[in-house]
Amino acid sequence: MTATADAPATTSPDATNEPVTNEDDPDGDGDGAATPEGTFYDRFPAEARIVRATFLGAFLAFAIGTTFGIIQTLHRTGIARPFSSVDYYTFLTAHGVFLVLSFTIFFLVGVFTWALVRSLDRPLVNTRFSWAWYGLMAVGMTLTGITILAGFTSAVDLSADVLFTFYAPLQAHPLFYGGLAVFLVGTWLAGLDWWRTYLAWRRENPDERIPLQTFMVLTTTIMWYVATSALAISVLFFLLPWSLGLIETVNPTLTRTLFWFFGHPVVYFWLMPAYLLWYTVLPSIAGGRLFSDPLARVVFVLFLLLSTPVGIHHQYLDPGIAEGFKFVSMTNTMFLLLPSLLTAFTVVASVEYGARVRGGTGLFGWLRTLPWRDPAFTGMMLAGLMFAAGGYSGMVNAGMNINYLIHNTIWVPGHFHLTVGTAVALTFMAATYWLWPQITNKPIYSKQIGLAQVVLWFAGMALMSNAMHAQGLLGAPRRTAEPEYAGFEYGTAFGGFQELNVQIAIGGTILFASAVLFLSNVVLTMGNSRTDGLAETISEPISGPEDAPLVLDNIRLWGGIAVLLVLLAYALPIVAIIQRGGLFGPGGEAFPMVLDALSILVDRAPDAIALLTDRAVDALGGGRLGGWP
Amino acid sequence: MHVHSYEKIWLALGLGLILLLIGSVTYGAVGPGVSMVAADQPTVDPTALDEDDRFAEPRVEQVGENEYEAYVVAYQFGFEPDPIVIPANSTVTFMVTSRDVTHGFEVVGTNANTMVIPGEVSTLTVETGGPTEYGVICNEYCGAAHHGMEATIEVVPQDEFESSTGGSTDSGGSTDGDGSGGDQ
Amino acid sequence: MGTTDSEQTAAGLIEDPKSFDPKGTLALILVYFCILVTMWVYIYFVEFLGNDLIVVG
Ligand code: HEM
Ligand SMILES: [Cu+2]
Ligand SMILES: [Cu+2]
Numbered sequence: 110m111t112a113t114a115d116a117p118a119t120t121s122p123d124a125t126n127e128p129v130t131n132e133d134d135p136d137g138d139g140d141g142a143a144t145p146e147g148t149f150y151d152r153f154p155a156e157a158r159i160v161r162a163t164f165l166g167a168f169l170a171f172a173i174g175t176t177f178g179i180i181q182t183l184h185r186t187g188i189a190r191p192f193s194s195v196d197y198y199t200f201l202t203a204h205g206v207f208l209v210l211s212f213t214i215f216f217l218v219g220v221f222t223w224a225l226v227r228s229l230d231r232p233l234v235n236t237r238f239s240w241a242w243y244g245l246m247a248v249g250m251t252l253t254g255i256t257i258l259a260g261f262t263s264a265v266d267l268s269a270d271v272l273f274t275f276y277a278p279l280q281a282h283p284l285f286y287g288g289l290a291v292f293l294v295g296t297w298l299a300g301l302d303w304w305r306t307y308l309a310w311r312r313e314n315p316d317e318r319i320p321l322q323t324f325m326v327l328t329t330t331i332m333w334y335v336a337t338s339a340l341a342i343s344v345l346f347f348l349l350p351w352s353l354g355l356i357e358t359v360n361p362t363l364t365r366t367l368f369w370f371f372g373h374p375v376v377y378f379w380l381m382p383a384y385l386l387w388y389t390v391l392p393s394i395a396g397g398r399l400f401s402d403p404l405a406r407v408v409f410v411l412f413l414l415l416s417t418p419v420g421i422h423h424q425y426l427d428p429g430i431a432e433g434f435k436f437v438s439m440t441n442t443m444f445l446l447l448p449s450l451l452t453a454f455t456v457v458a459s460v461e462y463g464a465r466v467r468g469g470t471g472l473f474g475w476l477r478t479l480p481w482r483d484p485a486f487t488g489m490m491l492a493g494l495m496f497a498a499g500g501y502s503g504m505v506n507a508g509m510n511i512n513y514l515i516h517n518t519i520w521v522p523g524h525f526h527l528t529v530g531t532a533v534a535l536t537f538m539a540a541t542y543w544l545w546p547q548i549t550n551k552p553i554y555s556k557q558i559g560l561a562q563v564v565l566w567f568a569g570m571a572l573m574s575n576a577m578h579a580q581g582l583l584g585a586p587r588r589t590a591e592p593e594y595a596g597f598e599y600g601t602a603f604g605g606f607q608e609l610n611v612q613i614a615i616g617g618t619i620l621f622a623s624a625v626l627f628l629s630n631v632v633l634t635m636g637n638s639r640t641d642g643l644a645e646t647i648s649e650p651i652s653g654p655e656d657a658p659l660v661l662d663n664i665r666l667w668g669g670i671a672v673l674l675v676l677l678a679y680a681l682p683i684v685a686i687i688q689r690g691g692l693f694g695p696g697g698e699a700f701p702m703v704l705d706a707l708s709i710l711v712d713r714a715p716d717a718i719a720l721l722t723d724r725a726v727d728a729l730g731g732g733r734l735g736g737w738p
Numbered sequence: 739m740h741v742h743s744y745e746k747i748w749l750a751l752g753l754g755l756i757l758l759l760i761g762s763v764t765y766g767a768v769g770p771g772v773s774m775v776a777a778d779q780p781t782v783d784p785t786a787l788d789e790d791d792r793f794a795e796p797r798v799e800q801v802g803e804n805e806y807e808a809y810v811v812a813y814q815f816g817f818e819p820d821p822i823v824i825p826a827n828s829t830v831t832f833m834v835t836s837r838d839v840t841h842g843f844e845v846v847g848t849n850a851n852t853m854v855i856p857g858e859v860s861t862l863t864v865e866t867g868g869p870t871e872y873g874v875i876c877n878e879y880c881g882a883a884h885h886g887m888e889a890t891i892e893v894v895p896q897d898e899f900e901s902s903t904g905g906s907t908d909s910g911g912s913t914d915g916d917g918s919g920g921d922q
Numbered sequence: 923m924g925t926t927d928s929e930q931t932a933a934g935l936i937e938d939p940k941s942f943d944p945k946g947t948l949a950l951i952l953v954y955f956c957i958l959v960t961m962w963v964y965i966y967f968v969e970f971l972g973n974d975l976i977v978v979g
Binding site for chain 3: 398400453454457458461462464465466467468471472473475476497500501504505508510511513514582651652
């Protein structure tokens, strides 16, 4: 209830921005259940503009990020190397930062703003405040982006070829860290905005259950505060002062650990808007109903509790961290499988319900009756399917000692292009086909192109990711411009290194084509004129919130337990790290990435030239297909 | 709270899966004895490696009967010594550290793989088989020429190892004579 | 929980959604489970433990 179609007669007088620029406004305002209730744009035009702005920010990042993605793909695989291998790392830094910090998080704040306002059926308390956090996020990301892109030119003394993990002692320009900090503050204020709006709603509705979408937004926000606390400490107390020359050294293990304290929960931060869409939107598109609202709440609570005390699983092969800490982290990580496994069941069951209602029969035959022509539906289903595959490689990544097999190989990008690169990104694209009309009153330019686009993404990723996994098992490293070496040859399992390169390149090309189709479709959609009658509704759960124990809604309790678990998991390792290496590390120098590149070019020019000619000969002399030595 | 019986089945299977995963990892640790890179060495000052008798002269040294230690320094953009010559059918402990930034040390196509963090010493003990050659690469981005950072490991017959230690590892050659003392 | 299965008609489901038994979902997810377990056993015991240079210390 509350969350959904039965719009309470309060037609949300939208205090902030009165003039509704469209003519239609269908609600005769007493609206009986039968009349459509209007789109989000009709009901909350001011909020709709914010959501639209966040989406556009996300798409801009997506455009740049995927362009760099194809450049990397062709470079790595040796198909085309129009840029130098030094520039490769600038592309890679930008690809990582723009896609997983900018694209995902801008889209997330849009989805969350939409979901919160929609499910509370109440405007944000103050949209000027909302524009302020949007501005901070945009300015911060722009600063960071500029320092990265400046790495392409030596004309300015800016650079940040440190990849999105910025492991010290690699050092970026202070603006890189500064921009990140500003961006982070923007996201914090966004969370504050949602909480303030929720609390205002709570005062107006003291006895109602928290609507499901709002519940998801609020728990995820708390998780974000817990997670980013460590990143803030790392950037503000260590990396930024260090890049400014205020402190001389940092402890590389400490800043790494603080990064991964943040770095694991951030993957769930990316995922939560996708889960929100799978739980609340996907069943409705399928003509079904959410199978269980209470379990959805349980799942989000589990993520809040478990997604942070696990970051050390990214450091299984780090020296300076005791094996016991690694084992504890692994155990927590494995239990984090549960909420995702539960989600798989609940979401598929919700869709199956839709199929059965449409008359679907048989053990698997019902799958045929689903609306596969709808890009929003198909996109989200394929995204979910890819996530299931990603679940497998994720299990492997989580297994402590098996990490020796795949750590820092291209297997790992193979894994996360399934998760964040597809489960999240494809869900966002699919959701755009559903959501964009709701927030703009403009119909999608072409649903056919949309359908082709989501299918292409799936196909391209299947090829690219699968081959990356296979190359990883051969030992090919990630984050490398030229994964071919002079001193050895890779094994020949899974079709062999060079053949897998071709698969990666074809997959990457298809992905890029899909990204172009998506972006063109959005741009063309923006040229459509506004119409009415686009409103979509979200159906009621089969088992509603009335079946959920009240304690689930006690977010403060869960937040408290989450903090406690994090303390238990991290206090000892961090104390141990500081005792070993000192707060500022056992010495060492900073390696500013701009000076670095120059001196190397000078220093290593003879070697590099020899190497390059060598490789060029290789590439020309039958490099491409069969010719791998 | 009402949970459908099918979902309870799934939940039980999920818990079973988790136990299988943790169980496998534990078996790997106890059965074949796989052990993690950990905090077993004190920290070092990465700018003063020449004062550390292991890393001043990176080399391979005998430390016990059929037991060897390989002291390896990773740097922008290479490994020292290179090639790393180790004897066949022996127990070799790699001790790897960095004198500049964070690197990786991956023996391609094997399980020997570790992060190399300045200030820390990563130790990996492996048992070598017959004579062979392996590639070693850095698998953590470490700067502009990261992709050129590689070395080789030569696993040579024991007798060849003894006779060759005089000359093949260029920097370590001179100290190898007293290598069999096993002082570490 | 279990009603008399195969009695689930579209009309019946709309009338009493709580009688819905997601048999298809259960079947799909059991298939997934088997794939996961098989592939895990393969990668852990064959690929990993069968690999060169097991790290024992
Ligand atoms: C056109 C689509 C895409 C292509 C062709 C592509 C290609 C690639 C390739 C080849 C790499 C590996 C580079 C290396 O390790 O040497 C990579 C890394 C990466 N990709 Fe993508 N990608 C695409 C889309 C995405 C999306 C949508 C996301 C996330 C939302 C994403 C996130 C990442 C991240 C986080 C990395 C790792 C960066 C690092 O190691 O620092 N990619 N991508
Ligand atoms: Cu993680
Ligand atoms: Cu490197």
